[in-house]
Amino acid sequence: MIIRRLVLQTSMLMEMKSFYTKVLLCPLREEKADSFTVAVGETLLTFQGIAGHKPFYHFAFGISEHAFDGCFRRLKEQGCILVNAAGIEVDTSYIWKGKQLYFEDPEGNIGEVLAFSGVSDAKWLSVQEMGLPVGDVSEAATLLASIPNEYAQESDSFHFYGDPQGVFVLVREQRPWYPTDRGATIHPVLIEVEGAAGDVLQLPGLPYQIIR
Secondary structure (H helix, E strand, O other), rough: OOOEEHHHHHHHHHHHHHHHHHHHHOOOOEEOOOOOEEEEEOOOEEEOOOOOOOOOOOOEEEEEEHHHHHHHHHHHHHHHOOOOOOOOOOOOOOOOOOEEEEEEEEOOOEEEEEEOOOOOOOOOOEEEEEEEEEHHHHHHHHHHHOOOOOOOOEEOOEEEEEEEEEEEEEEEEEOOEEEHHHOOOOEEEEEEOOOOOOEEEEEEOOEEEOOO
16 A cells, blocks of 8 residues: 555644655655645645645655665754654664654654665655554554455554555544554545545544545
């Protein structure tokens, strides 16, 4: 499952544009008065400006192994690297097996960078993971059944859903996002997956639109 398009909200449009284009070096693809879009490899990532509340998301970007260290240095210079309980900045992902780091963007979203070996020289690969907090993880997985999945549910509060090309991270609302103690909260998300035919999958009661 490749995530081709992702639309999230932000209350800090200009700060976020500067961070994603100048720190993460994601190419700017489109800019409007109330939004901007960058390319994260095969994924178009749009941040839509809003007022009145502060959204909070978790997502992970795939990056080629040779580009990981440079990304780490730029994030380190910004002082936005998140460490785990042991004070570790760069770890090895138990799922993806490559280098892994977490960062906080200007909005306060918890981002993750995952290194992959044996890929092309392209720097960014795609949005590899998108966190989707839900009330009932098992129910949400059932509603997503039309999207292929290769991962078993790990607990009643966590389910990696998808395949090695991309996943939805289904978590129970208020479960902390690693490596912090900040509970997951629900905010609008639009996701378009590879080969989308225009069918819209919606999870009842949740502001998520998944175009498949």
